[in-house]
Amino acid sequence: MTSTNATHGGGADYERVLPGRDDAVVFEEEKQSPLRRIQQFLHAYPTTIPFIVLLAGIVVFYLLVGSRFIAPFNLSLVLQQVTIIGTLGIAQTLIILTAGIDLSVGAIMLLSSIVMGRLAVKSGVPVELSFPLGLMAGMACGYVNGLLVTRLKLPPFIVTLGTWSIFGALVLFYSRSETLRQQDVEAVAAFLQWTGTAIPIGAARLTYGSILMILVAGLIWYVLNRTAFGRHIYATGDDPDAARLAGINTKRTLLAVYTIAGLICAIGGWVLIGRIGAVSPLSGQTANLDSITAVVIGGTSLFGGRGSIVGTLIGALIVGVFRNGLALAGLDALWQEFTVGVLIIVAVAIDQWIRRIAV
Amino acid sequence: MSAEAERPILQARNIVKRFGRVTALDHADFDLLPNEILGVIGDNGAGKSTLIKVLAGAIIPDSGQVLLDGKPVHFRTPLDARAAGIETVYQDLALAPALTIADNLFLGREVRKGGPLGQWLRLLDRSAMQKQAREHLSALGLATIQNIKQQVETLSGGQRQGVAVARAAAFGSRVIIMDEPTAALGVKESRRVLELMLEIKRRGLPIILISHNMPHVFEVADRIHIHRLGRRIAVVNPRDYSMSDAVAIMTGAMEPPPMTEQQAA
Numbered sequence: 017m018t019s020t021n022a023t024h025g026g027g028a029d030y031e032r033v034l035p036g037r038d039d040a041v042v043f044e045e046e047k048q049s050p051l052r053r054i055q056q057f058l059h060a061y062p063t064t065i066p067f068i069v070l071l072a073g074i075v076v077f078y079l080l081v082g083s084r085f086i087a088p089f090n091l092s093l094v095l096q097q098v099t100i101i102g103t104l105g106i107a108q109t110l111i112i113l114t115a116g117i118d119l120s121v122g123a124i125m126l127l128s129s130i131v132m133g134r135l136a137v138k139s140g141v142p143v144e145l146s147f148p149l150g151l152m153a154g155m156a157c158g159y160v161n162g163l164l165v166t167r168l169k170l171p172p173f174i175v176t177l178g179t180w181s182i183f184g185a186l187v188l189f190y191s192r193s194e195t196l197r198q199q200d201v202e203a204v205a206a207f208l209q210w211t212g213t214a215i216p217i218g219a220a221r222l223t224y225g226s227i228l229m230i231l232v233a234g235l236i237w238y239v240l241n242r243t244a245f246g247r248h249i250y251a252t253g254d255d256p257d258a259a260r261l262a263g264i265n266t267k268r269t270l271l272a273v274y275t276i277a278g279l280i281c282a283i284g285g286w287v288l289i290g291r292i293g294a295v296s297p298l299s300g301q302t303a304n305l306d307s308i309t310a311v312v313i314g315g316t317s318l319f320g321g322r323g324s325i326v327g328t329l330i331g332a333l334i335v336g337v338f339r340n341g342l343a344l345a346g347l348d349a350l351w352q353e354f355t356v357g358v359l360i361i362v363a364v365a366i367d368q369w370i371r372r373i374a375v
Numbered sequence: 376m377s378a379e380a381e382r383p384i385l386q387a388r389n390i391v392k393r394f395g396r397v398t399a400l401d402h403a404d405f406d407l408l409p410n411e412i413l414g415v416i417g418d419n420g421a422g423k424s425t426l427i428k429v430l431a432g433a434i435i436p437d438s439g440q441v442l443l444d445g446k447p448v449h450f451r452t453p454l455d456a457r458a459a460g461i462e463t464v465y466q467d468l469a470l471a472p473a474l475t476i477a478d479n480l481f482l483g484r485e486v487r488k489g490g491p492l493g494q495w496l497r498l499l500d501r502s503a504m505q506k507q508a509r510e511h512l513s514a515l516g517l518a519t520i521q522n523i524k525q526q527v528e529t530l531s532g533g534q535r536q537g538v539a540v541a542r543a544a545a546f547g548s549r550v551i552i553m554d555e556p557t558a559a560l561g562v563k564e565s566r567r568v569l570e571l572m573l574e575i576k577r578r579g580l581p582i583i584l585i586s587h588n589m590p591h592v593f594e595v596a597d598r599i600h601i602h603r604l605g606r607r608i609a610v611v612n613p614r615d616y617s618m619s620d621a622v623a624i625m626t627g628a629m630e631p632p633p634m635t636e637q638q639a640a
Contacts, residue, residue: 056529059526059529060526238496242497242498242499242501243496243497243498243499244485244487244497244499245497247474247478247482247485247499248482248483250471250473250474250478251471251474251478251482254471254472254473254474255470255471255472257467257469258469258470258471258482259471259482259483261453261465261469262469262471262479262482262483263453263454263457263482263483263484264482264483321471321472321473321474322473
């Protein structure tokens with residue numbers, strides 16, 4: 017092949033090189049290193065790694081901390097601790113699957129909880145009305161995000177960075193920066209605290225909030241995997257042009273996704289009231305980034321089109337297990353942050369490697 | 376030629392399309408006969424892709440008429456054309472890489488389960504879609520793609536093109552438009568796609584093939600539509616003209632043959 021000048025018959029040369037090239041292609045396909053096979057397996061089953069990390073985390077902390085960590089009460093505590101992040105993570109997964117990102121999930125959650133609580137406690141609106149109004153506030157916030165992304169065609173990062181501030185300011189405005197005390201909420205709107213009610217199962221305590229999170233996750237899993245709308249969400253995030261050419265209304269899909277995400281954040285607000293009992297504008301400060309962390313560690317790609325709800329729940333549990341385990345092991349809280357940071361970077365690095373399978 | 380007796384399935388008459396001061400289509404005509412492969416060739420900027428986009432509903436012409444089965448049609452979007460049975464295989468494939476073959480085949484026209492499950496719970500009938508997808512692929516001799524649940528990005532370029540063609544063949548009831556289907560493929564894979572086109576033709580669907588690859592066009596096309604300066608300048612039979620003749624007509628180096636019988640259709 018190096019002696020191109022030696023042969024003058026162009027046609028003959030062309031004919032001669034060709035079969036060689038074909039063989040090379042076949043050869044490449046037949047020879048597969050074990051690493052390549054692992055890559056293919058992970059490509060087909062991307063939730064495997066988060067699942068292994070979760071199991072490994074549980075085993076390691078059991079060895080480090082002992083039975084205190086593995087006790088049913090402690091594990092149920094981990095579940096309670098991740099319920100809010102898990103719920104917001106479900107909303108975040110929907111958005112990230114469309115190749116977007118939502119920095120305002122925490123603010124939407126707070127705004128919804130304040131609307132529910134304040135209408136009932138301060139304005140005397142019956143909780144039967146204040147609760148759905150709170151949910152609708154969350155949907156409205158999501159709808160606004162969706163409109164800005166689809167109509168003004170702004171990047172989701174910028175849109176939600178802006179609405180994060182806007183919704184956050186509205187939270188402080190409407191709440192007047194004051195917390196509604198647990199007793200006041202309980203007196204007129206005990207229903208809002210219902211998500212914090214725990215069912216004792218032996219020593220473990222399972223809250224209605226955790227059950228609600230699992231139900232929402234199940235519903236969204238069904239929508240994503242068993243309905244046409246779900247397929248359209250994946251297609252829109254994976255390749256918007258292909259989705260459009262296949263006849264999918266990508267704008268309507270995006271608008272629906274942001275609105276549903278807003279509703280799920282509002283449900284997160286309800287879970288938040290149950291968790292802390294009171295209605296506080298200062299709670300859930302880290303929820304925004306934590307929800308993204310759960311999604312990323314759960315194996316959902318920030319580039320859209322791949323990922324799963326199950327992965328996000330596992331991702332949230334991984335964060336919960338590592339934080340709880342490190343705390344029980346007596347390490348300073350800074351090491352919890354350190355570990356979560358390492359987990360995020362490793363998760364994204366693995367995602368990049370798996371995605372490289374596409375030649 | 377027997378073609379004279381047949382009525383064109385898809386026609387365009389006097390199509391004009393201007394982009395600002397540029398006239399992309401200058402009273403262009405077009406005829407596709409039933410059960411033929413019509414090659415469309417033309418130099419870059421001759422307006423052939425604009426013409427095809429008009430036929431596929433992606434561009435609305437300023438004036439002129441598109442007729443399907445002799446009846447005027449007005450496509451406002453590609454979906455209109457698709458609803459009328461005209462499927463397009465785009466050059467960039469238009470497949471979602473992370474979705475499976477079956478998902479891609481049915482993207483935008485998913486099959487739901489019957490009864491309350493489908494109606495109220497919007498439950499997809501995945502097994503039916505997978506079964507049909509397998510049938511569509513093996514009908515075109517693409518049975519080598521074993522796993523219908525495989526993600527499209529794990530396929531080779533030729534296999535992906537095969538999936539895109541199978542999708543068009545499965546849902547296109549009248550006409551299939553293929554825009555540069557072999558441009559990104561190797562020699563072996565191009566051959567496979569050309570065979571696919573002949574197979575689709577055998578099944579009775581006419582194909583419009585837009586390509587820069589003269590050997591490919593001359594190999595499969597029954598007639599060749601030559602586009603030059605925004606209009607159809609000639610329709611030639613590849614058995615009567617050589618490739619260099621076609622290129623000469625295309626570039627204006629050779630007088631086009633008089634257009635009589637083809638236009639009479």
